[in-house]
Amino acid sequence: xxxxxxxLRLAQMEVIPADPAANTARMLDLIEAAKKDRVVLIAFPExxxxxxxxxxxxxxxxxxxxxxxxxxxxxxxSKGILVVFGNVxxxxxxxxxxxxxxxxxxxxxxxxxxxxxxxxxxxPFVIKTLLPNYREFDDSRHFCDVRKLAIEExxxxxxxxxxxxxxxxxxxxxxxxxxxDMDYGVSPLTILGxxxxxxxxxxxxxxxxxxxxHKRNQVFSRHAxxxxxxxxxxxxxxLQNNGKTVYTFDGASCVYDSHGNExxxxxxxxxxxxxxxxxxxxxAPFGRPVTLTEDGITEIYQALRYGTGKFxxxxxxxxxxxxxxxxxxxxxxxxxxxxxxxxxxxxxxxMPSRFNSSTTIALSRTLAANLGCFYTELSIEAGVRLTxxxxxxxxxxxxxxxxxxxxxxxEFMKENVQARxxxxxxxxxxxxxxxxxFTCNGNKxxxxxxxxxxYGDLAGYLxxxxxxxxxxxxxxGHHLNDHVYRKTVIPDACFTxxxxxxxxxxxxxxxxxxDPLHYPYHDRxxxxxxxxxxxxxxxxxxxxxLAGTLESKIGYAGNLRSLFPTNAAFIAxxxxxxxxxxxxxxxxxxxxxxxxxxxxxxxxxxxxEAQTKVWFGRxxxxxxxxxxx
Numbered sequence: 001x002x003x004x005x006x007x008l009r010l011a012q013m014e015v016i017p018a019d020p021a022a023n024t025a026r027m028l029d030l031i032e033a034a035k036k037d038r039v040v041l042i043a044f045p046e047x048x049x050x051x052x053x054x055x056x057x058x059x060x061x062x063x064x065x066x067x068x069x070x071x072x073x074x075x076x077x078s079k080g081i082l083v084v085f086g087n088v089x090x091x092x093x094x095x096x097x098x099x100x101x102x103x104x105x106x107x108x109x110x111x112x113x114x115x116x117x118x119x120x121x122x123x124p125f126v127i128k129t130l131l132p133n134y135r136e137f138d139d140s141r142h143f144c145d146v147r148k149l150a151i152e153e154x155x156x157x158x159x160x161x162x163x164x165x166x167x168x169x170x171x172x173x174x175x176x177x178x179x180x181d182m183d184y185g186v187s188p189l190t191i192l193g194x195x196x197x198x199x200x201x202x203x204x205x206x207x208x209x210x211x212x213x214h215k216r217n218q219v220f221s222r223h224a225x226x227x228x229x230x231x232x233x234x235x236x237x238x239l240q241n242n243g244k245t246v247y248t249f250d251g252a253s254c255v256y257d258s259h260g261n262e263x264x265x266x267x268x269x270x271x272x273x274x275x276x277x278x279x280x281x282x283x284a285p286f287g288r289p290v291t292l293t294e295d296g297i298t299e300i301y302q303a304l305r306y307g308t309g310k311f312x313x314x315x316x317x318x319x320x321x322x323x324x325x326x327x328x329x330x331x332x333x334x335x336x337x338x339x340x341x342x343x344x345x346x347x348x349x350x351m352p353s354r355f356n357s358s359t360t361i362a363l364s365r366t367l368a369a370n371l372g373c374f375y376t377e378l379s380i381e382a383g384v385r386l387t388x389x390x391x392x393x394x395x396x397x398x399x400x401x402x403x404x405x406x407x408x409x410x411e412f413m414k415e416n417v418q419a420r421x422x423x424x425x426x427x428x429x430x431x432x433x434x435x436x437x438f439t440c441n442g443n444k445x446x447x448x449x450x451x452x453x454x455y456g457d458l459a460g461y462l463x464x465x466x467x468x469x470x471x472x473x474x475x476x477g478h479h480l481n482d483h484v485y486r487k488t489v490i491p492d493a494c495f496t497x498x499x500x501x502x503x504x505x506x507x508x509x510x511x512x513x514x515d516p517l518h519y520p521y522h523d524r525x526x527x528x529x530x531x532x533x534x535x536x537x538x539x540x541x542x543x544x545x546l547a548g549t550l551e552s553k554i555g556y557a558g559n560l561r562s563l564f565p566t567n568a569a570f571i572a573x574x575x576x577x578x579x580x581x582x583x584x585x586x587x588x589x590x591x592x593x594x595x596x597x598x599x600x601x602x603x604x605x606x607x608x609e610a611q612t613k614v615w616f617g618r619x620x621x622x623x624x625x626x627x628x629x
Contacts, residue, residue, distance in 0.1 A: 005277040006169070008199075009034050009042045012251040014238035014271045015205065017051030018063075024049055024070040027085065030273070031077050039081065039275065041169075045205050045236035046086035046176050047105065049074075052205035053240035053247065058142040059100060064090050071108060078110035082167055085110075086175065086203050089125045096144055104128065105143045107173045107203055109164045118162035122153065128175040129161060129188040136207065136242060136597070136606045137177075147186065161191040172197045172229070176204040179223060193227045198282060200224070200231040207240070207247035208268075208303050210295045210599045216252070217290050221260035229282055231256045237269050239310035244604030246462070246596045248307040261287030268299070269306045297475045300468070301336075301484065303598045304476075308464055309340050311596065312437075315461060319436025321347045323427045323457075324367060326360025327499060330441045331367050331490045332473050333464055335480045337439070338371045338489065346373035347434050351380050351422045356502045357510045363491050370489040378430070380421045387417050415503035419456030428459070437461040440593045445470045445519060447592065447603055448526040449577045450585030458592055466595040467602045469527060470499070470519040518563060522577065524554040529581060531601045538578050539620040545570055546627055567627040575616075582614045 011030045016022050027044055034042040046052065050067045057063050071087045089106030096102050105128040109116045115124035129146040131139035139145075150157045163170045172192040179202050181187040192200070202220070206212070216233070224231040237251045253274055254264035263286065266272050279286055312320070320337050324330040334348055348371070350364040361377065368375030388409055397404040409417070423438070431438035440460025442452050447466050452458040465473055477490050500507040500514030507513050528536035536554075544550035546567075551560060564570035589603050590611070601607045 005280050006040045006199075007038060008232060008255070008276060008278050009037075009039045010232060010234040010253045010255070010274040011042055011044045012234060012253040012266055012270070012272055012274065013044065013048065013236060015045060015048055015051050015236040015240075015249070016238065017240045018054045018057050019051065020049050020063075020066050020070040023051070024073055027074060028077055031074070031081065031083060035081050037275065040167075041082040041084065043201055043203060043232060043234045044083070044085035045234055046107070046203045047088070047205050048085045048203075048236065049087040051240060053136070053242050055242060056142075058088070058103060061101060064088060064101070064103070074108070075110045075115055076113055079113055081111070082169070083110045084108070084171070084173065084201055084203065086205070087125075089123060089127065091123070096142070098141075103143050104145075105131070105139060105175060107175050107201075109166060109171065109173060111166050116164050116166040118160065118164060120159055120162060122149070122160075126164065126173040126175070127160070128178060129157070129186065130177040130181060130184050132177045132180075135600070136245060136247060138242075138605075139177075146188075157186060158191055158194075161188050163192060163195050163197055169198045170196055172200040172227075174200065174202050176202065176206055178202070179220060182219075189223055189227065193229075197227065197229045199278065200227060200229055202231065202233045204233060204235040205240075205249070206235050207597070208250040208299075209597065210300065213250075213252045214292055214294050217262070217292055221256050221262070221290050224256035224258055225260040228258045230258055230278060237271050239307055239314065241594060242605040244592075244594055245602050245606050246307060246311055246594050248303045248310070248596075248598075250303065250306075255287065256290075257285050257287045258283050259285045259287075260290060261285055262290050263287040268302055297472070297479045298483070300472065300598050301476060301479055304336060304464060304596060305339055307596045307598075308336065308462065311462055311594075312340070315437065317437045317461065319345045319347070319434055321349055321427060321431035321434050321436055321438040323422060323438065323441065324348045324350055324364045325356075325502065326350070326363035326367075326494065327497060328473055328477055328490075328494045329443055329465065331363075331494045332477045332480065333439055333441045334367060334371065335477070335485070335489050336464065338373065339480075339484060341373075343371065343373040345436070346371065347430070347436070348373060348375045349427055349430055350375075350377045351426050352377065353379070353381050353384060353418050353503075355418075355504060355507065357508065359493070359510055360497070360502065363493055363497070366491045367489070367494075370487075370491070374434075376430070378426050380418060380426060383421045383425060384414070384418050387421065388414060411504060415501070416453045416456065418503050419453035419501070421456075423457055423459040424455045439464060440466070442466050442592075443468055443470055443473050444530075444603070445517060445523055445526060447589060447595075448530055448585065449517075449580040450583075450588045451515070451517065451580075452588060452592075454588060454591070458588055460593045463593045463595045466592070467598050469523040470517075471523050520558060521556050521560065521563060524556045525574075525577070526581070528554050529578075530603075530607060531599065533600075537617060537620070538574055539617050539623065541574060542571070542620060542623045542627065546623070571624055571627065578616070579614050582612070586611050 089104035091102040094102035107126040250268040498514040
């Protein structure tokens, strides 16, 4: 570098999806502040102008023109400063493979009112090379990448991936996934590393998921050491969604020196900037050793609280009603909202029937008293009886009298009538009268196998804890008591009470009766189906069970033979839940409220699925036959 150092600023701003005007206004303010602080280079996140998760807004040409106009505002503001930012790059003369106008996920470098791209590139911006198409990402649906462009141009990718030389600096600009190159056939960083570089800049729009930063620190630190060049990473904060799944963005922006050390000064989910002087000698160390710590319940709580608050504001909700049963799930949801709302804006509603015990009703009252919020009890008994009286033994017939039948409500159907009466009738009406929304309290274990009722406890404006297994709900409850409130807000008995829907005598909690799930085992079993990168199937599960290794494979601390004394019992349980997971539960998940994602494979767009016939596989059937013999 020509100077003693370069004052660098990473702008970890909140990016509002599909609001170019607001994002650009924020960027312009930050640019002016950077100029006053004599910052040489300010970097903004990927897609800082349009937002990233905006569905098919990319198909609207008027929106693209709006984004381009916003980019022009940033270009004009770049007099005397280097500005690196993400925006959609549009080539109006070319088409994508879907027949729509050509679009790129692009990194723009502006200086002295001009855009600067790679020296031999066809555009005045850097194009994202690696377009992720897993989990929540679907980039190639809308964008063209460097690999496709190289084929079109008849060039090698090395001709299109090059540094941006501007203001005496050689910048290696990459976008998010370009640094996560382990499973791709091409590495943009390896190609960039063949050139002299002063700094590598990774602009990202990377959602929070548990332990992602742990992995990123390993990957990015290693890249900086391999390239022998400092690497700056800037990510946004805020909330974005793709309809069925809601994602938080924690920022975690930082800089790695060429020795793999890091510099970071911002707390997670905090809108702010990191400013520091990058040494002239790029080999000089300036950071602290990377601390590789895995996330835990603290980070889950931060993400859930941040995301819930942001989603409420997105929906315009200022008041919330929570249906509380006395169980742990609804208690945790209520306590979480208690950290976000004033007591006068939170209402807890207990809706008992004749099957609800005095124990759970008392726990609901105690919870409300501990939170100091509104509380009411509304019995559903009369409403359920009315529905049963209207429907049970109801004569139905065709107008000509040729067809005639008498309907019968089974006991199981009456359980569902109770669940629907609570949510679709009572809670929805109460929330409306209260001037607010009501929550969906289902956890990930129940969501996996559809242990919820259509239009009953499946309803709500947001499924706040639907990405948490049951054991994680308990852990979050303890965290809320011990570290957030620092007192017993969630009653102790909520943690020891038998989980139960209390819809029939078979679910009497005072008798220790409840859900058919053995959560310590089924949580781990379901996680292997849902969250593992290479997801397990009944064939894998039965193979490991017969070999005596299933407990260690899935992390279950107990002895499965004590739960399932015979192969037949184990197989019956496995097939029961797998059939529900791939069957009716899919239909329920399709109609469920948006899930707030905090971990890998959140239901919704992250866990993509179709309604199909339940599949077991030929090898499984062979194993089953031998096991039963």
